[in-house]
Amino acid sequence: MQNSGINVLFEGSNFERLLGGLLVTMEIAFISIVIGTVLGIVMGLLRTLKSGPIRFVLRLYLETFRIIPILVWLYVVYFGFTPLLNVNISGELTAIIVFSLWGAAEIGDIVRGALESLPKHQVESGQALGLTYRQLYRHVLIPQAVRRMLPGSINLATRMIKTTSLVVLIGVVEVVKVGQQIIELGVIKAPAASFWVYGFIFILYFLVCYPLSRLSKRFERKWQN
Amino acid sequence: MNLDWEFIVESLPLYGEAMWLTLKIAFWAILFSLIVGLLCSIVLYYKVKGISGIIVAYTELSRNTPLLVQLYFLYYGFTKMGLHMSEMTCAIVGMTFLGGGYMTEAFRGGIEAVSKTQMESGVSLGLSKVQLARYVILPQAFAISVPSLGANAIFLLKETSIVGAIALLDVMNVAKDLIGMYYKTAESLILLVLAYLVLLLPLSILLTWVERKVRYAEFGD
Numbered sequence: 001m002q003n004s005g006i007n008v009l010f011e012g013s014n015f016e017r018l019l020g021g022l023l024v025t026m027e028i029a030f031i032s033i034v035i036g037t038v039l040g041i042v043m044g045l046l047r048t049l050k051s052g053p054i055r056f057v058l059r060l061y062l063e064t065f066r067i068i069p070i071l072v073w074l075y076v077v078y079f080g081f082t083p084l085l086n087v088n089i090s091g092e093l094t095a096i097i098v099f100s101l102w103g104a105a106e107i108g109d110i111v112r113g114a115l116e117s118l119p120k121h122q123v124e125s126g127q128a129l130g131l132t133y134r135q136l137y138r139h140v141l142i143p144q145a146v147r148r149m150l151p152g153s154i155n156l157a158t159r160m161i162k163t164t165s166l167v168v169l170i171g172v173v174e175v176v177k178v179g180q181q182i183i184e185l186g187v188i189k190a191p192a193a194s195f196w197v198y199g200f201i202f203i204l205y206f207l208v209c210y211p212l213s214r215l216s217k218r219f220e221r222k223w224q225n
Numbered sequence: 226m227n228l229d230w231e232f233i234v235e236s237l238p239l240y241g242e243a244m245w246l247t248l249k250i251a252f253w254a255i256l257f258s259l260i261v262g263l264l265c266s267i268v269l270y271y272k273v274k275g276i277s278g279i280i281v282a283y284t285e286l287s288r289n290t291p292l293l294v295q296l297y298f299l300y301y302g303f304t305k306m307g308l309h310m311s312e313m314t315c316a317i318v319g320m321t322f323l324g325g326g327y328m329t330e331a332f333r334g335g336i337e338a339v340s341k342t343q344m345e346s347g348v349s350l351g352l353s354k355v356q357l358a359r360y361v362i363l364p365q366a367f368a369i370s371v372p373s374l375g376a377n378a379i380f381l382l383k384e385t386s387i388v389g390a391i392a393l394l395d396v397m398n399v400a401k402d403l404i405g406m407y408y409k410t411a412e413s414l415i416l417l418v419l420a421y422l423v424l425l426l427p428l429s430i431l432l433t434w435v436e437r438k439v440r441y442a443e444f445g446d
Contacts, residue, residue, distance in 0.1 A: 067425050069386040071397060072417055079404055080414045158289065165291035169390060176294065183301070195302035202290055202298050209289035 008193040009200055014182050018197075021175035022204055025164040028095045028172075033157055035096070036103020043104055044111020058108065065105040071166050073098045078170045091172035099160055106156050114148040115141070147223045154216035158209045165205065175201055232409050233416060239403070240420050243396040247424065250313070250395075251382045254320035258381065259374070261321060262328025269329070270336055270358065280329065287326030292384050295319050300391040316388040320381060327377045335370030336362060371439045375432040382425060396420045 009015055047058050065073070078094040081087065089097075118141060126136040168176040179197040186193045265280045287295075296319040300312070310318065339362050347357040389398035400417040404410050 067429060068418060068421055069383040071386045072421055075397065075400065075417065076414050079410050083410050162289070162291040165293045166387065168293070176297065179297075192305045195298075195305045198294065198298040198302040202294050205290045205294055206286060210285060213285075213289055 006196045008182065008186055008190045009196055011186075017178050017182070018175055018200065018204070021173065021178035022201075022208070024092075024172065024174040025167065026161070026208070028092060028099065028167060028174075029157070029161045029164045032096055032099030032103050033160060035100040036160075037107050037153070039100065039104035040107025041111055043108030044115065047108060047112040048115050062105045062109055065102050070098065070102060070163050071169065073102070074166060074170050091167060091170045094170060095164065095167040095172060099164070103156065103160060107153065110149050110152045110156070111145070113152075114145040117148060118144055147219075150223075151216045151220040154212055154219070158212045158216075161209055161212075162205065175204065228415070229409055229412055232407065233412050236399075236403055236413070236416060239399050240396060240416050243394060243399040244420050244424060246393065247382075247385045247388075247395050250316050250320065250388060250393075251385050253317045254324055254385070255378050255381050257317065257321040258324025258328045258377070261325030262330075262332050265325065265329040266332035266336060267358070269333055270362070271354070284326040284329050287323050288330070292319065292323050292387050293390055295322055296387065296391050312388075312391055312393045315391060316385075316393055320384060320388075323384065324377065324381045327380065328374065331370045331373040331377055332366065334373060335366035335368075338369045339365045368439050372432075372436045375435065379425065379428055379432065382428065383421075386421070 009018075043058055043061075046054055049055070074094060077098055078089070078091065081089060081094075122140055122144065123136065126140045131139070164174070165176055168174055168180075179201050183194045183197050265284070268276050268280055296315065299319050299322075300310075300315045304310070343361055343365065344357065347361045352361065385395065386397050389395045389401070392398075396417060400413045403413040407413075
């Protein structure tokens with residue numbers, strides 16, 4: 001086969017550039033997961049309160065993120081905030097804002113679910129033992145809630161990493177964009193490059209997400225009982 | 226904020242067409258995904274040697290890679306290797322690849338959740354493996370998987386927002402074009418969000434209702 005195009009991956013610094021692009025999406029995902037987790041824990045705690053209005057608002061917040069596609073959110077923030085608030089925000093910042101808010105909504109739901117699923121007698125036994133409120137959370141509730149949260153949270157992380165691929169559509173230079181640049185550069189020399197470049201990116205994402213989803217499955221099985 | 230109502234009314238037909246396209250793609254993608262998922266989960270159920278391994282690999286691949294990359298690979302990559310598909314076919318094939326993996330997981334989860342005693346009772350009644358699947362396991366598995374099947378359907382309908390990336394004139398693309406041409410950003414974005422609400426809200430409400438019905442059928446309370 002004359003010039004199948006696979007060499008394009010290893011020409012010059014192409015390989016490093018693609019990995020660098022992947023790093024950009026990972027950074028966006030990582031920052032958003034951290035911010036989302038912090039906000040989400042607060043939100044999840046708020047959602048276990050009895051107050052009707054708070055619950056309603058936070059539920060609405062979650063549902064809006066569940067119903068409207070993330071790409072639409074990216075468009076709304078990227079194209080909408082600029083004229084509305086008269087600020088210019090980069091694609092990266094847009095992505096971090098949207099993914100953090102999305103993560104907060106979903107983590108909030110996971111935290112709420114975990115806390116509410118804890119059997120009541122756990123709290124009652126703790127109180128009967130004379131634990132203070134702080135001790136109760138520190139030694140009884142949080143360790144159990146974290147177990148219930150972990151599989152779902154890791155799944156959310158893989159979903160966020162996969163969804164970061166969309167930021168190319170609002171102009172962030174990440175792995176897909178780098179791939180496009182490499183393909184365009186070699187459009188005459190290696191017409192089949194797109195097959196290998198996109199195939200390679202496909203594998204890259206798989207290599208990142210697969211271990212995470214395995215991990216989540218393992219936690220799920222380990223802590224089922 | 227002053228909205229240009231004339232512009233909104235004028236661009237409604239464009240959004241309407243695009244929503245119709247989105248619905249068509251979603252319909253075929255969901256239908257084919259269900260078929261793929263059902264077939265794959267049946268193969269997994271019977272533990273067919275060789276094929277089961279391939280199907281497990283397929284579900285992991287489809288579930289752990291982004292749709293955008295799958296579509297680019299299919300649309301730009303495979304055409305270069307001599308396989309030509311229209312954008313529409315490509316979108317449906319790509320989304321079926323993605324959705325099939327999710328639906329397989331949903332059906333498989335349902336099959337696993339059918340209690341062991343059901344299977345044992347069937348065997349002791351002398352049912353063949355096919356009869357067991359047809360009359361005992363699959364109907365119950367289907368009822369159990371309805372919530373996750375529905376969630377997957379909504380997920381797929383939302384994922385259609387990405388097909389604009391391979392040059393299909395879907396809702397996202399229309400909004401982007403209108404912003405680019407007329408700078409009516411607010412109007413275009415409002416219509417964009419509304420379009421998805423119109424598409425997704427009824428499905429979401431329907432799903433909650435069906436879920437309740439199925440729960441009722443399952444546990445009778």
